Amino acid sequence: MASDNKITKKDLNKMALMSLFEQACFSFERMQAVGFAWGMSGCFRRIFGDNNEEMAKALQNNLDFINTEPHMAAILQGLIVSMEESGQDRELIHSMKTGLFGPLAGLGDAVWWYTAMPIVAAISCSLAGQGSVLGPIIYIVFWAVTGILSRRWFIRMGYSAGLSAVKYIGDNAAELTKAAGILGVMVVGGLIPSYVTFRFPETLVAVGNVSIQGIFDSILPNILPLGFVFALYWLFKKKNVNTMKLIIAVIAFSVILSWLGIL
Amino acid sequence: MQITLMQGILIMLVVFICAFDKPTEAFMWFRPLVVAFFTGLCLGDVRLGLSAGAVTELSYLGLLTVGGTAPPDPLFAGLMTTVLAYTTGQDVSAAMGLAIPFALIGQWIHIAANTLFAGFLPAVDKAARRGDEKAIGRILFTSQFIYAGAFALAAFLSVYALQDGIAAFVNSFPERLIHGFEVAGGLMPAVGLALLLKVMLKGENVPYLLIGFVLMIITNCQNILPIAILAGAAAWIIYTGDVRRKAEAAVSKKAEEDYSDGI
Numbered sequence: 196m197a198s199d200n201k202i203t204k205k206d207l208n209k210m211a212l213m214s215l216f217e218q219a220c221f222s223f224e225r226m227q228a229v230g231f232a233w234g235m236s237g238c239f240r241r242i243f244g245d246n247n248e249e250m251a252k253a254l255q256n257n258l259d260f261i262n263t264e265p266h267m268a269a270i271l272q273g274l275i276v277s278m279e280e281s282g283q284d285r286e287l288i289h290s291m292k293t294g295l296f297g298p299l300a301g302l303g304d305a306v307w308w309y310t311a312m313p314i315v316a317a318i319s320c321s322l323a324g325q326g327s328v329l330g331p332i333i334y335i336v337f338w339a340v341t342g343i344l345s346r347r348w349f350i351r352m353g354y355s356a357g358l359s360a361v362k363y364i365g366d367n368a369a370e371l372t373k374a375a376g377i378l379g380v381m382v383v384g385g386l387i388p389s390y391v392t393f394r395f396p397e398t399l400v401a402v403g404n405v406s407i408q409g410i411f412d413s414i415l416p417n418i419l420p421l422g423f424v425f426a427l428y429w430l431f432k433k434k435n436v437n438t439m440k441l442i443i444a445v446i447a448f449s450v451i452l453s454w455l456g457i458l
Numbered sequence: 459m460q461i462t463l464m465q466g467i468l469i470m471l472v473v474f475i476c477a478f479d480k481p482t483e484a485f486m487w488f489r490p491l492v493v494a495f496f497t498g499l500c501l502g503d504v505r506l507g508l509s510a511g512a513v514t515e516l517s518y519l520g521l522l523t524v525g526g527t528a529p530p531d532p533l534f535a536g537l538m539t540t541v542l543a544y545t546t547g548q549d550v551s552a553a554m555g556l557a558i559p560f561a562l563i564g565q566w567i568h569i570a571a572n573t574l575f576a577g578f579l580p581a582v583d584k585a586a587r588r589g590d591e592k593a594i595g596r597i598l599f600t601s602q603f604i605y606a607g608a609f610a611l612a613a614f615l616s617v618y619a620l621q622d623g624i625a626a627f628v629n630s631f632p633e634r635l636i637h638g639f640e641v642a643g644g645l646m647p648a649v650g651l652a653l654l655l656k657v658m659l660k661g662e663n664v665p666y667l668l669i670g671f672v673l674m675i676i677t678n679c680q681n682i683l684p685i686a687i688l689a690g691a692a693a694w695i696i697y698t699g700d701v702r703r704k705a706e707a708a709v710s711k712k713a714e715e716d717y718s719d720g721i
Contacts, residue, residue, distance in 0.1 A: 215484040220601040222576035229575075229582050230482070233598050236591035243589075250589030258586055265483055309658050316519055317682035319491055320512040326505050330512065331495035338486040367701065373662075374697035380663045381689035383651050384670025385682050390516045391651070392644030416675050423645065427652035428659065438529060438653065439562075445645050446555055450638030458641045 201241050202280055207354060210238050210272060211346040217268045226262040231272070238276040256285045263296040264303025269346040271295060273353025274361050295361060298368040305375035311341070313382050317389075391420035399457065459544055461501070466618030468500040469537070470610045476533055477609035478602055481571075490514035490536025497540040510540040510550045517554060517646035520653030531564025533609065534616075541617050546628045551643025552636050556628060560616055567612060571605045666692065 213234040220229040232254055243249040257275065261268075271292060278288050315337050323330025353361060364371070395408040411418055427445075430436040436444075452458040461469075476496070480488035487493070491511040498507015518532040538557035543550045578597055585593035616624075659667065666689070673685050 216482050216598060216602075218482045218484075220575050220578060220582075220598045221481050221572055222574075222579065223572050224576035224579060229579070229594065229598055229601075232586070233591065233594050236594065240591060247589030250591070251587055254586040254589065254591065254594070255583075258583065305658070309654055313519055313654065314682060314686045316489075316491065316515050317686075320515050321681060323491060323495070323508040323515075324512040326508055328495070328504065328508065330508060331491050334486070334489070334491050342484050342486075370697055370700040370704070373700065374693040376658045376660065376663055377666050377696055378686075378689045378693040379658045380655065381666040381670035381692065382682060382686050383654055383658070384667040384672075385674040385685035385689075386516075386647075386651060387671055388674045389680055389682070390647040393648075417671075420648065421671060424648045424652050424655070427648055428655045431652055431656040438649070442530065442558065442646070442649055445649060446558070446639070446642045449555075449642035449645055450635060453638040453641045454634050 200280065202238055202276065202354070203241075206238050206241050207273070207276075207350050208347055210234060210276070211269065211343065211350050213237060214269045214272055214346045214350065215342065217265045217272075225258070225260045227265075227268065228258050228261055231261050231268060232257040234268075235272050235276055239279065242276075242280050252285065253279055256289055257292070261292065261296050263300040264307060266307055266342070266345050266349065267299040267303035268296075269349035270299060270353040270361060270364070273350035273355075274357065275353075276350075277354045277357060295365055298365050302364065302368050302372055302375070305372045305379065309379040310375050310382070313379065313386060317382070317386055321389075387420050387424055388417040391424060393419040393423050395458065396456075459547070461541070461545060461618055461621050463618065465500050465502075466614055469497055469541075469617050470614040472496045472500060473533070473537060473613035474606045474610035477606040480533060480568075480609070481602065481605055488533040490518055490532050490539070493533050493536035494540045497537055501540070501544050503544060506543055506550070507540050510543055510553065511536055513550050513643060514539045514554050514557075517643075517650050519647070520650035520655075529565065530558065530561035531568060532561070534564030534613070535561040537613060538616060541621075542624070542628065545621055545625045548628070548636060549640055549643075551641075552639040553643075554646065555639035555642045563612060563616070564609070567605075567608050571601075571608065574604070575601050 213236075217230045217234055218227050219233075221227060222229075235257065236254065239250055239253045243253065263271065275288055275292060278291070315334060319330040319334040319337075321330075322333065395406075395411075397406050397408060399407050401407055401410065415421075427441060430441060431438075449458060472493070476487045476493050479485050491514075494511030494514060495504070495507045498504045498510070501507070514532075514536050518530075518535055535554070535557055538560040539550060539554045542548065542556050543553035546553070546556075548556070578601060582594055582597055585591075585597070655667075669692075670685055670689060673688070674682075677684070
């Protein structure tokens with residue numbers, strides 16, 4: 196880094212805190228635009244000083260549609276600030292932003308929402324289910340620490356490593372997303388037997404006084420929860436059933452079957 | 459049990475704080491595990507808050523905001539599952555089923571807010587043209603207060619003002635219907651997991667889902683972390699292999715081109 200940089204480490208850490216509001220003022224029209232632009236405004240002010248004209252151009256350049264993963268947005272914010280500081284062409288900045296927010300969203304969703312969330316939730320809920328306050332405390336601490344540290348780290352990465360590093364992520368986004376997907380589905384596989392309860396009552400017997408649940412258990416324990424998840428998956432994926440309709444259908448299914456004494 | 463005015467006000471404050479975090483998704487305080495825990499504290503029944511939070515968190519695991527679509531609201535689900543279990547004395551699984559209409563109220567508030575905030579954009583653009591980042595910040599925080607305020611108000615009405623009517627309505631349900639909601643509570647996590655799979659599961663990933671599932675039933679350890687570590691190891695192996703193969707393919711392609719140039 197050149198020594199004539201105006202942005203200090205302190206500015207970057209402040210931007211990390213402002214970046215926590217990246218998704219504030221979310222609207223269906225431009226999604227995260229307001230929070231995304233505002234998060235960088237402190238550093239923009241440091242770069243442009245009293246020059247409100249340049250300030251206006253930099254802000255406007257970042258106020259159109261953007262929708263990415265809130266943690267990952269920090270990488271883009273760091274990169275844009277470094278590009279503004281070195282006086283790069285705003286059109287280049289803009290096209291870079293537009294090209295990268297999609298891949299970063301895919302990667303961020305896979306890492307934070309589909310992988311970290313199920314793992315942390317499973318650990319915390321198992322503690323909370325046993326009546327331990329450690330459950331919610333671990334959950335809160337995990338998200339607070341990773342929420343702040345990841346943003347500080349991502350901003351510094353975007354700022355100092357520059358376009359090449361962010362390009363590396365963009366180039367390897369497919370491999371990273373695939374790996375995160377493997378991690379995520381294996382965890383979901385482990386969650387199915389512990390969290391989905393689908394058992395017939397022991398009193399429900401077939402001919403010859405064999406318990407129906409016993410038959411399923413002797414085929415494969417927890418085969419019913421697995422089958423039920425796959426049935427719902429099929430309805431979502433192939434039949435495109437709306438989430439709310441499916442939730443209502445699950446309730447209706449449970450109420451009817453339990454009314455008949457089957458569940 | 460009755461909810462006192464004091465408890466109602468405390469819960470309103472808790473919801474305000476948790477809903478302040480909801481648009482930004484920065485600290486995950488809007489997740490059912492956290493909301494239910496704080497609600498349990500307000501009601502003086504921490505154990506109830508913990509068990510309601512654990513059940514609801516897992517059911518709403520996959521119900522994430524994907525691509526601007528709003529799912530049933532996790533904050534109201536966590537809140538009302540705890541509150542309904544407290545006021546009606548029902549099991550938490552049944553309370554979660556009964557809380558679904560309230561999760562829809564939260565979803566509507568969310569959609570209304572995201573529509574309203576599109577109306578803030580002209581003011582944001584005007585501030586940006588002046589290079590006035592402070593005005594943008596004010597608009598951003600105004601939107602945060604409107605959002606959290608609307609949630610807090612709706613929570614107070616649902617929790618305190620309408621509690622007698624809701625409790626009387628629920629208690630008029632026959633025993634069998636309540637049992638149906640309990641069964642539905644046990645099946646609901648399947649909806650969340652199936653939604654996660656809708657996004658993550660690809661043909662090539664199915665073996666990992668089955669490995670995770672079978673590991674859990676044969677070890678029966680009821681703890682997801684060992685499986686998560688194995689899943690991370692598998693993801694790591696696959697990722698490094700993929701990146702190496704990609705690099706090798708690039709090299710051999712280059713070599714081929716060199717060779718063809720030679721002819």
